[in-house]
Amino acid sequence: MTMKQAITVTVNGQQHRSEVEPRMLLVHYLRDVLDLTGTHIGCDTSQCGACTVLLNGESVKSCTVLAVQADGCEVTTIEGLAPEGGLHPLQEGFWEKHGLQCGFCTPGMIMASYALLKNNPNPTEAEIRKGLEGNICRCTGYQNIVRAVQYAAERMQTTAAEPIGTGGE
Amino acid sequence: MGVAAMLGTSIKRREDPRLITGQATYVDDIKLPGMLHMAVLRSPYGHARINSINTDAARQYPGVVAVYTAQDLKGVVGNIPIAAPLPGPISEGLGRRGPLAEGKVRFYGDPVAVVIADDRYTARDARDLIEVDYEPLPAVVDVEKAMQPGALLLYEEFGTNVTMAIHPPTEDIDKAFAQTLADGGIVVKQRIVNQRLAPNAMETRGVVAEYRKVDKTLTVWSSSQIPHFLRNFLAEQLGLPQHQVRVIIPEVGGGFGSKLNIYPEEALASFAAVKTGHPIKWIEDRSENLAATIHGRDQIDYIEVAATREGKVTGLKVHVVSDLGAYLQFFTDVIAIAFTLPMVSGCYDIPAIYTSCDTVLTNKTPTDAYRGAGRPEAAHLIERAMDLVAKELGKDPAEVRKINFVRPDQFPHKMATGAVYDSGNYAGALEKALQNIGYENLRAEQAQKRAEGKLMGIGFSSYVEICGFGPKGTIPQGLYESARMRVEQSGTVMVYSGSSPHGQGEETTFAQIVSSEFGIPIDNVLIIHGDTDSTPEGRGTYGSRTTAVGGPAIYQAAQRLKEKMRQIAAHLLEANVSDVTLEDGKLSVTGAPQKSVSFNEVAAAANTSNALPTSIEPGLETTVFWEPEACTFPFGTHICVVEVDKDTGEAEITRYVAVDECGRQLNPLLVEGQIHGGITQCIGQAMVEGVIYSEDGQLLTGTLTDYALPLAHELPSFELDHTVTPTPVNPLGAKGVGEAGTIASSAAVANAIADALGVAHVDMPFTSERLWKIIHQA
Numbered sequence: 001m002t003m004k005q006a007i008t009v010t011v012n013g014q015q016h017r018s019e020v021e022p023r024m025l026l027v028h029y030l031r032d033v034l035d036l037t038g039t040h041i042g043c044d045t046s047q048c049g050a051c052t053v054l055l056n057g058e059s060v061k062s063c064t065v066l067a068v069q070a071d072g073c074e075v076t077t078i079e080g081l082a083p084e085g086g087l088h089p090l091q092e093g094f095w096e097k098h099g100l101q102c103g104f105c106t107p108g109m110i111m112a113s114y115a116l117l118k119n120n121p122n123p124t125e126a127e128i129r130k131g132l133e134g135n136i137c138r139c140t141g142y143q144n145i146v147r148a149v150q151y152a153a154e155r156m157q158t159t160a161a162e163p164i165g166t167g168g169e
Numbered sequence: 170m171g172v173a174a175m176l177g178t179s180i181k182r183r184e185d186p187r188l189i190t191g192q193a194t195y196v197d198d199i200k201l202p203g204m205l206h207m208a209v210l211r212s213p214y215g216h217a218r219i220n221s222i223n224t225d226a227a228r229q230y231p232g233v234v235a236v237y238t239a240q241d242l243k244g245v246v247g248n249i250p251i252a253a254p255l256p257g258p259i260s261e262g263l264g265r266r267g268p269l270a271e272g273k274v275r276f277y278g279d280p281v282a283v284v285i286a287d288d289r290y291t292a293r294d295a296r297d298l299i300e301v302d303y304e305p306l307p308a309v310v311d312v313e314k315a316m317q318p319g320a321l322l323l324y325e326e327f328g329t330n331v332t333m334a335i336h337p338p339t340e341d342i343d344k345a346f347a348q349t350l351a352d353g354g355i356v357v358k359q360r361i362v363n364q365r366l367a368p369n370a371m372e373t374r375g376v377v378a379e380y381r382k383v384d385k386t387l388t389v390w391s392s393s394q395i396p397h398f399l400r401n402f403l404a405e406q407l408g409l410p411q412h413q414v415r416v417i418i419p420e421v422g423g424g425f426g427s428k429l430n431i432y433p434e435e436a437l438a439s440f441a442a443v444k445t446g447h448p449i450k451w452i453e454d455r456s457e458n459l460a461a462t463i464h465g466r467d468q469i470d471y472i473e474v475a476a477t478r479e480g481k482v483t484g485l486k487v488h489v490v491s492d493l494g495a496y497l498q499f500f501t502d503v504i505a506i507a508f509t510l511p512m513v514s515g516c517y518d519i520p521a522i523y524t525s526c527d528t529v530l531t532n533k534t535p536t537d538a539y540r541g542a543g544r545p546e547a548a549h550l551i552e553r554a555m556d557l558v559a560k561e562l563g564k565d566p567a568e569v570r571k572i573n574f575v576r577p578d579q580f581p582h583k584m585a586t587g588a589v590y591d592s593g594n595y596a597g598a599l600e601k602a603l604q605n606i607g608y609e610n611l612r613a614e615q616a617q618k619r620a621e622g623k624l625m626g627i628g629f630s631s632y633v634e635i636c637g638f639g640p641k642g643t644i645p646q647g648l649y650e651s652a653r654m655r656v657e658q659s660g661t662v663m664v665y666s667g668s669s670p671h672g673q674g675e676e677t678t679f680a681q682i683v684s685s686e687f688g689i690p691i692d693n694v695l696i697i698h699g700d701t702d703s704t705p706e707g708r709g710t711y712g713s714r715t716t717a718v719g720g721p722a723i724y725q726a727a728q729r730l731k732e733k734m735r736q737i738a739a740h741l742l743e744a745n746v747s748d749v750t751l752e753d754g755k756l757s758v759t760g761a762p763q764k765s766v767s768f769n770e771v772a773a774a775a776n777t778s779n780a781l782p783t784s785i786e787p788g789l790e791t792t793v794f795w796e797p798e799a800c801t802f803p804f805g806t807h808i809c810v811v812e813v814d815k816d817t818g819e820a821e822i823t824r825y826v827a828v829d830e831c832g833r834q835l836n837p838l839l840v841e842g843q844i845h846g847g848i849t850q851c852i853g854q855a856m857v858e859g860v861i862y863s864e865d866g867q868l869l870t871g872t873l874t875d876y877a878l879p880l881a882h883e884l885p886s887f888e889l890d891h892t893v894t895p896t897p898v899n900p901l902g903a904k905g906v907g908e909a910g911t912i913a914s915s916a917a918v919a920n921a922i923a924d925a926l927g928v929a930h931v932d933m934p935f936t937s938e939r940l941w942k943i944i945h946q947a
Contacts, residue, residue, distance in 0.1 A: 021290070028289075037198035038191015040422070042371045043455035047873035050371060078191035091189040095181055098842050102672030103188030104195065104371040104422025129882040136873075138371050138423050139672050140842060141849030142881040 007071040011036065012080025020067045026060075027051045029067035030077060038078040038107045042136065049135035052108035052115075053077050059115035061134070078107035081114065089155035090114055090148070099148030101139035109135045113149045122153060176685045176901075179838035182677040183691075193420040196375035196392045197452045204377070205234055207438055207451040208292035210282040210299050211461065212274035215308035215532040215866010216323070219272055219281065219301060226298040227284055232291035234445055236299065237437070238282045239271040246436050250402040252499045253644045255333055255506070263327045264497035264530060268406075268433035268440075274303070275323050275495035276534050277868040278460025280433050285441050285449060308532035308866030312469065312492040316529045323495055323530045330530040332493060332502055335510075342523035345484035349475040354483065357557045358473045362932040363546045363915075365467035365492065365860040366853075367876055368539045372422020373453035374462055376435050378442040387442065388415045391435055394424040395709035396669055398499075398646070399431055400701045406436050407443075418699035421671035425850070426538035427462050428671075429711040430499045456872050464860055465539020467492040468505060470550045476558045480569045484521040485585075487513045487550065491528040494535035501537045502528060508543025508635070514584040515551035516595040516633045516804060517573040522585035532866040538711065540850055540911040541634070548632040552916030553923075553930065556629070560929060566920065567603060570631050571596055590633065590802045591898065594830070598892055599631055602806040602828040605890055611810065624813040624944070625823075626925025629806060630917035636905040637717035637801040637898065649796035650714070651705035652722035654683075654730055656789035658776040660769030662687065664726070666698045667707015668719035673907060674839040675715050679723050681835060682901070686727040688753035689768050705792050713803075713905030716835060721899040722795035729791045734771045740782055741766050741774060801896045801904035805829035807848070809917035813925045818941025820922060822852065822885050829909055830892040833902035840906050841889055847910020848887055853879040855918035855933050 004019040011034060018033055030036045030053070041063060042050030051063040054076035062075075082088040090110050093099065100106040109132065116123065116131040123131060128149050129142065137145060187193040224236040248267055254260050270279045282299055286292035309315040309323070315330045323330055346356055377390040387409060393399050393416070400416040407414070421428065434451050441449045453462070468491050475484035491505035510524040555573070559566040574595040575582050583589045611627060618625040639648040651667035662683050668675060676696045684691040698704060710719075731751050738756035739746040748759050757765030771789075774780040778787035810824040827844060834840045857877035861869045870876040895902025915933060922935050926943055 023290070031197075035200075036191070037194075040195070040372070041197070042373075042422075043873045045455070045872045045874045047878075048371065048455075078189075082190075087189070094189050095185045098181065098838050100185065100188055100672075101674065101842055101846065102371065102421065102423040103184070103193055106188055107191045110189065125886070126882070129884070132881045136371065136878050136880065138369055138425070138850070138878070139846045141845030141847075141887070142884060143845045143886050144842060145881070146886070 005068050007068055009070045009073060009075060011075045012077060022066065022068050024067045025063055026065040026067045026070050027062040030062060036077050036079050040104055040107060042105065047136065049112055050105050050108040052111040052135065054111060054115065059112050078110060081110065090152040092155065093148035093151035097144045097147040097151055099140060099145045105135060105137045109137065109145060113152065117149070117153055117156060121156065176681055176835045179836055180677065180681065182674050183680065184674060184676050195372055195420045195422055196377060196390050199377045199390055199419065201377065201379060201448040204448040204450055205285050205287060205445060206289040206292045207441060207449050208284045208296045209280050209434065209451070209457070210296050211457065212270065212277060212279040212281055214274060214303055214305050215277050215310065215862065216306040217274050218304040218306060219270060219274060220304055221302045222282060223300040224282065227295045230295040230298060232287040233284060233295045235285040235441065236282060237441065239267060239269040242268060242440060246440050247406040249433060249496070249498065250406060250431050251497050251502065252646065253503055255502050257333060258327055258329065259332050259497065259502050263324055263332055264493070266496045268436045276532055277866055278457065278534060279495065280461065283437050283441065285445060310531055310533060310862045310864060310866055312490055312529050312531050315531045316490070316527050323532065331527055332530060333506060333526065333528045335506065335526045337525065339523060342484055342486050342521055345521035346475045349477065349483045352477065354475060354477045355561050356473060356475045357561050359553065359557055359930050361470045361472060361550050361553055363466045363468040363470060363549055364933055365536070366465045366539060366858050367459050367860050368425045368427035368462065368465055369878055370423030370425055370427055373455055373458040374428065374432065374434065375452040376438040377448060377450045378438040379448040380442040382446065386413050386415065387439055388417065389435060389439060390417050390419050392421045392428060393418055394428045394669055394671060394711050396699055396701050397667060397707045398709060399435065402431050403435055403439065407439055416701045418669055424671050425540045426465065426542055426711055429538050429709065430463055459871055459876055460534060460868050463498055463537035464494065464534045465536060466546060467536050468509065468546045470546060472550050472554050474554045474558055478562065480558060480562055480564050480572045482517060482519050482558060482573050485513065485519050485554065486523045489524070489526040491526060492531050492533065492536060493528055494533040495530060496535045498535045498537045501535050504538060504543045509547045511586045511588040512544050512547035512635060513551055514586050514588070515548065516575060516593065516631050517551070518575045518579065519585055524586065533862055540847065541908045542712070544634045544908070545851065545912045545915060548630065548634065548912045549916045549919065552630045552632065553919060556920045556923065557929060566629050567599065567608065570599060570629065588635065591799060592894060592896065593633060593802060593804050594892065594894065595631055595633070595804055598804060598828045598830055599806040601890055601892065602808050602826055605828065605888060606808050606824065606826040624815060624925045626811045626921040626923070628809045628917045628919065628921025628924055630913045630920065631806045632913040633802055633804040634909060634912045635800045635802055636713035636908060637797060638712040638714050639800050640797055647796065648708050649794050650718040650722045651707045651792065651794050652726045653705050653792040654723065654726035654790065656730060656772045656775065658773050660689070660693060660772040662689070662694045664694065664696050664723055665704045666696060666719055666723065667704050668715045669699055669710040670715050671710060673710065673715055673843065674836065675719065678716055678835050678839060679720065682720055682723050683727055686724065686731065687751065687768060713907040716903045717801060717899060717905040718795065718797055720901050720903060722793045724900050725795055726791050726793040729793065730789055733789060736785060737771050737775055737781065738766050740785065741780065797898050799898050801832065801898050803829065803831045803904045803906065803909050805909065805913060807913045807917040809921040811918065811921040811925050813940055815944055818937035818944060820856065820935050820940055822918065825885055826888045828890045828892065829906065830894060831906035831909060832904035833893060833895045834891070835901065835903055843906045844889055844910045845887060847908060848914045849879050849884060851911045851914030852884065852918060855915045855935060857934055857936065859934050
């Protein structure tokens with residue numbers, strides 16, 4: 001058994017000090033050590049995107065990041081997207097437009113959509129579809145996901161709130 | 170929401186708040202004190218003898234609590250259950266297995282041993298230390314070779330790989346074909362491959378099992394579609410009385426039929442929980458899922474169609490070769506026989522139909538129900554048949570369909586397969602689709618593009634399917650559905666359903682039914698499902714049955730309680746029951762509206778009893794078991810437009826129009842979602858998906874790097890429309906819609922591709938490699 005390594009990670013604005021094996025995946029760290037089970041695991045080859053979180057404000061697939069790589073970084077998960085009791089416009093959009101069915105791909109899809117809109121606040125339908133090519137959904141056929149992202153894009157022209165830990169770095 | 174949510178309105182789902190905030194509990198989110206983790210060692214061979222298994226190193230690895238093989242389960246854990254074993258070799262044991270391989274492995278992924286350890290990383294480390302002495306055997310992966318006499322056998326003692334062979338006499342169909350030819354008609358023949366698919370729900374399977382020694386109760390959380398089936402069959406497998414097994418279904422991340430099943434890991438985790446005294450968790454990797462969760466489809470369908478020169482189909486001959494994989498799972502043995510053969514007639518009034526079938530074991534993952542379960546294969550073959558006839562005769566495929574449709578005035582109609590379709594308006598759906606896509610302009614556009622050397626194709630699928638399972642006799646256990654409804658003192662209505670939705674949204678739809686029937690705010694209605702301790706005996710969610718069978722159970726329960734509430738109100742208002750109506754949450758006397766009492770007041774009176782006469786029993790609760798007398802037959806027409814790049818062979822779906830008839834739509838937003846998802850899964854089959862094995866039984870599509878799934882940028886937005894004819898089969902008029910899209914689409918795409926390339930037939934998937942070869946062969 002390998003020596004554990006000390007890491008300090010800020011997740012959704014809260015700092016955590018932990019000792020982890022170097023091989024521990026960030027997604028396992030979030031889910032099993034920090035009990036943030038909103039981020040899901042859908043595959044083992046980085047295809048599906050269910051594990052998408054923000055690392056220092058950029059979207060990453062947390063199944064392909066080691067927890068030790070997140071040392072000193074800020075992570076935002078679905079749980080940190082909106083203030084307690086509130087909803088981010090993306091979450092609203094997915095709800096309004098029936099952009100989810102089983103919900104398993106949804107947290108990753110929403111985090112990937114967040115990054116998409118951050119880089120391209122006014123995407124076309126084609127740009128949304130292309131931008132989400134790293135996230136697989138088996139339930140919705142993507143059509144209502146597109147509508148959800150379009151809804152959010154429109155709402156976000158007027159909203160200014162930033163989720164915790166997206167930092168702007 | 171302060172007003173009643175009426176049926177037919179597109180309200181947003183109550184499931185969503187927990188899902189969009191990451192607060193929902195899926196099976197891997199469950200953590201119990203003292204929980205240990207299970208890892209499964211699986212066969213790396215498609216076919217091999219097991220000479221010995223050495224678990225010493227694994228057992229001694231720090232953090233490992235136990236390692237089990239088939240020896241440890243002998244006499245303790247029974248075979249994997251089969252719902253409806255067919256007579257013949259199946260009933261004698263062909264295709265049966267225990268939870269762990271014994272003596273032989275028969276497919277890549279076949280479970281051989283399990284490790285129980287402190288954490289998931291340790292369990293996998295230790296798993297690598299188990300030494301299995303395999304003697305690899307040649308594998309049989311070609312189903313047509315597997316069924317030949319002298320083929321390599323999976324079960325030597327049975328002398329065959331064929332579990333069922335149905336070959337009725339052919340005199341009648343031969344006569345019909347001969348007559349057609351004699352009359353100057355045509356016969357077209359085609360071999361059609363409906364390829365093996367991996368369902369790939371985004372959440373893989375998983376189980377948590379906990380055994381409480383003091384009262385010998387086992388609680389099992391499983392990512393499953395069938396709480397009660399799982400409890401009943403698992404109890405039997407483990408030798409426990411049913412009442413000592415509780416199954417709780419947490420949030421499930423998709424099923425599509427792949428979780429309508431009872432798997433080795435559920436028994437294994439339960440066994441380990443009993444033996445170790447600890448809760449046991451097992452979560453499937455995606456690469457395990459691709460190997461060890463059931464596969465779908467995998468038929469080779471031979472069709473022969475006879476038709477007059479005018480395009481009227483006079484006879485259809487279908488031979489189905491169904492590849493079952495290595496073992497029988499829950500419904501493996503009946504999918505092709507019970508669901509494909511009766512539906513090969515499609516929407517058409519074909520006077521003579523002959524079907525035959527061979528269901529065959531091969532060294533591959535077991536196949537079973539996958540969204541559509543046998544009906545997509547039937548729709549695909551009959552819709553290809555219609556286009557083959559059209560092409561042979563140089564006729565428009567839409568016209569050929571119109572000539573052959575069963576007419577509205579011909580219903581109920583007994584098809585030559587024996588299936589009785591209750592209602593339909595196939596021409597109506599086709600007309601609407603033609604209108605919506607602008608058919609004439611589309612053909613003109615195609616002519617224009619062809620003149621420019623572009624490959625544009627238009628494909629139809631006028632499908633019909635059978636769902637809403639089901640009436641008595643469909644399977645031995647019955648396919649009724651249950652609902653227990655309780656109106657509490659506060660006026661809240663609790664509904665406990667035997668259904669088990671996992672994304673379809675019935676928590677919302679069911680609440681709409683109740684809200685609508687009582688005229689009360691939807692927020693006062695709670696829908697509970699998935700726990701065998703609190704819900705009445707049920708049959709789960711699959712086969713497009715939750716709204717069509719689970720819904721009526723709830724509807725009927727509401728009617729019973731409405732009746733009792735009217736009686737109570739009559740007593741409170743000193744009126745005749747016949748004069749009391751319940752409307753908009755109020756019970757009042759007809760003609761004297763000031764004499765009224767609210768829903769909540771009646772609820773309170775019912776539960777407190779002092780306000781009631783002795784002739785009315787206290788309480789306001791009832792349980793309904795609802796069994797449909799027939800299945801339903803949703804139908805529609807889909808039209809797909811493709812453009813194929815001559816230089817790369819890449820096909821793009823440029824337009825997709827769907828007209829679907831699913832009866833009354835209780836929540837149109839959710840109906841739309843089901844159709845989007847169903848079409849997409851079927852486009853997946855048509856365009857990119859397919860399980861591939863090497864000749865020696867190695868699974869080549871073992872991860873999502875190799876098994877392609879449809880992605881957002883590969884799909885158009887679908888243009889949906891509907892016809893609405895309520896079904897008389899249930900009081901809600903709903904037919905079911907979960908599978909329709911998956912049944913319709915593959916033929917629409919296939920027909921478009923064949924049309925684009927100007928060839929008679931192309932097999933799925935329509936990869937650029939396949940299409941390029943066809944284009945450049947010509």
